[in-house]
Amino acid sequence: TMGEQIVMKGTAKKVRRIYNGEVVVGFAGSVADAFTLEEKFEGKLNEYKGNLQRAAVELAQEWRTQQAMQKLEAMLIVMNNKEMLLISGTGEVIAPDDGILAIGSGGNYALAAARALKQYGGEGFTAKEIAQKALTIAADICVFTNHNIIVEEC
Structure with a gap:
């Protein structure tokens, strides 16, 4: 959105594969800031030979301590076939207890919907x-979330 009032591009892809396709990165917030963070994360991932948690912690520390990076306004979710983490500019690296993370304007709606689907939807x-249905529910509720859903699997 632009100025929180106009949707400039409803088809923006906010999910990417990096590290030879082994890691999926999703982001919310300023696109330019998110791309900067994604590039820095990929550099950390290369530096730590694919260790997702170490790369995430190192990025979070740098993001929090370097003055220029402190102004970046975005959040990342990173995952491989073993783990999923949320990385924030406040220095947090969060691994979910239930295997579900969501960020962005509709993140809280998507998170609630995904947890309900997982808990009460049976097997x-x-x-x-679950991801597609939760995002659809979020898009139905949040004006800043659209129905252009892209799912990447690890």
Whole structure:
């Protein structure tokens, strides 16, 4: 959105594969800031030979302590086939207890919907289906979340 009032591009892709396709990065917030953080994270991932948690902690520390980076306004979710982490500019690196993370304007709606689907949907839904349904619910509620859903699996 632009100025929190106009949707400038409803088809923006906010999910990318990095590190030879082994890691998925999703972001929310300022796109330019998110791209900067994603590039820095990929550098850390290369430096620490694919160790997702170490790369995330190092990025969070740098993000929090370097003055120029403190102004970056974005959040990242990073994942590989073993773990998923949320990285924030306040220095937090969070691994979810239940395997579910959500960020962005509709993040709280998507998180609540995903948890409900996982808990009460039985074994009938795959992770991909839960993500798609939760994002659809969030888009139905939040004016800043659209129905252009892209799912990447690890």
